[in-house]
Amino acid sequence: MTREELFGTIKRKKSYLCVGLDTDLTKIPKHLLTTDDPLFEFNKTIIDATSDLCVAYKPNIAFYEALGAKGWESLQKTLDYIPKDIFTIADAKRGDIGNTSSLYAKAFFETYTFDSVTVAPYMGKDSVSPFLAFEEKWVILLALTSNEGAYDFQTLKVNDKQQLFQKVLEKSQEWGSAEQLMYVVGATKAQALEDIRKIIPQHFLLVPGVGAQGGSLEEVSKYGMNSHCGLLVNSSRGIIYASNDHSFGDAARKAAQSIQQQMEGYLEKYLK
């Protein structure tokens, strides 16, 4: 999917919502556990309930991988079920030496036909570049994450002038364009977005941390939005676990609708 196509979908749906499919057997409604494939049954209902309100789905790969081969089958079925105009993100945080990253890229872009995959920057250029070799596929590089541990290394001052995540933003622009690179910036660090936009005015950002983790959607939108919207704001638990009974699809829809309506307002207010 191209950047223009993604922006087109955002304008049409008046939404930049990404729904995180962190589907956990211990949290989904109990009546699903007797079905053949509970993970997929749950995701199917969530997708039916929210696909007109969001522009991206982000399966969190750990939740599928933890179930072994069966989990990967549920993931494949989920991916096949997502409507084709919706951007898909493998939240996998991969990254290894070149020949290994090539295989991760093959896994997520060919074996599973995701539009994008999240990648960790620690191993540098040759761990990221193999993902960028795929046309109309995206790397979403970790920059400033939403968790407490972000302060352990990401915000350290490097070379006596900038923080490590800023160096990651700056350096990685030599590796790919705004048509193939996005960045993860946590909503819990909304004020940093203003400075981040000085380094990467054009790129899309994947923003986790609104909702359960406490980030503000309005602040993210105010400081992060650019001329192409430039934001995919993720909500996982707040939507998919809005209810735990037979009505969980309806509850997820209501939660997604509430966010979409706020986003419609922020698009009018902050789109540059």
Place this chain on the structure above:
Amino acid sequence: MTREELFGTIKRKKSYLCVGLDTDLTKIPKHLLTTDDPLFEFNKTIIDATSDLCVAYKPNIAFYEALGAKGWESLQKTLDYIPKDIFTIADAKRGDIGNTSSLYAKAFFETYTFDSVTVAPYMGKDSVSPFLAFEEKWVILLALTSNEGAYDFQTLKVNDKQQLFQKVLEKSQEWGSAEQLMYVVGATKAQALEDIRKIIPQHFLLVPGVGAQGGSLEEVSKYGMNSHCGLLVNSSRGIIYASNDHSFGDAARKAAQSIQQQMEGYLEKYLK
């Protein structure tokens, strides 16, 4: 497996060799491709040929993941086939926010019963700690990797005094002990090992990059060995692809034997 047990195996086998199972369908002997599970058939022969010469096996998870559910089945069969006294490493380079890292830990330590998993440090403490909650299981944290991209971020000077990878070594010691934490240090950076040993005298190091990537086994042994050996030196391609015909098992054995014999000498010379 405890550190003492691992050291015991090293002394008994006079070896600190780790064989990397980077098993690639395009590189294994063609006659295996007609079998039901070529990846496992290949690994089985390699394990039969080398298990008395090495102390660890390291499946590179990307190579299995790229094949979808079928690849994970091959991985499970491989893991079941490895003799129980041999240390197993899931070379997966995972790491995510806490609840997600918990699931990756569950995937590799419970669904698949690996002894250890490689983890990327970029997201900090709460991305690593969940892996450390499992008894007698190990985190092998990326410090200074063997690839060219290591120079993009890992060697940047942070807080005006040390390089990022040194900060990772220092900081992460607050999270776990030498009984549960190892570090990845590339053999191509052997001279750095002397300084690294000043920061972490006790920890085991997983050292890739000997052979195909050009690192020297003697230098690694000279600068890296401690009183528990403290080294697992990995060779992948040099052993498993030593030959490409029906005799690939014999060729792998010869390659592993040659390394083991060198290691026997270095253990006499450099064990402190």
